[in-house]
Amino acid sequence: MNYITTTQLRTQSSDLIANLMAGKSIQLIHRSKIVATISPTINKQPKKFNAERFGKLLDELNLPKTTHAQREKIYRKHLMDKYGQGLS
Numbered sequence: 001m002n003y004i005t006t007t008q009l010r011t012q013s014s015d016l017i018a019n020l021m022a023g024k025s026i027q028l029i030h031r032s033k034i035v036a037t038i039s040p041t042i043n044k045q046p047k048k049f050n051a052e053r054f055g056k057l058l059d060e061l062n063l064p065k066t067t068h069a070q071r072e073k074i075y076r077k078h079l080m081d082k083y084g085q086g087l088s
Contacts, residue, residue: 002026
């Protein structure tokens with residue numbers, strides 16, 4: 001089992017990360033006492049983006065179509081309501 005002190009957390013963080021990436025658990029020592037065990041998490045693969053499913057979800061929302069000029073006008077109005085005239 002590897003040990004690391006609270007001072008070494010600041011100075012040797014790259015070694016800590018390397019050990020965690022290697023799958024090792026490390027005990028944290030503070031004032032000569034073991035206060036915790038730092039262990040790596042199990043990396044789960046992120047879900048892949050499904051464009052077809054995303055498109056179906058967008059269709060279900062049935063959002064109104066807006067042009068760039070309309071979006072700009074709505075956004076400017078929102079900024080004026082929120083921050084007032086002083087916005088440039």
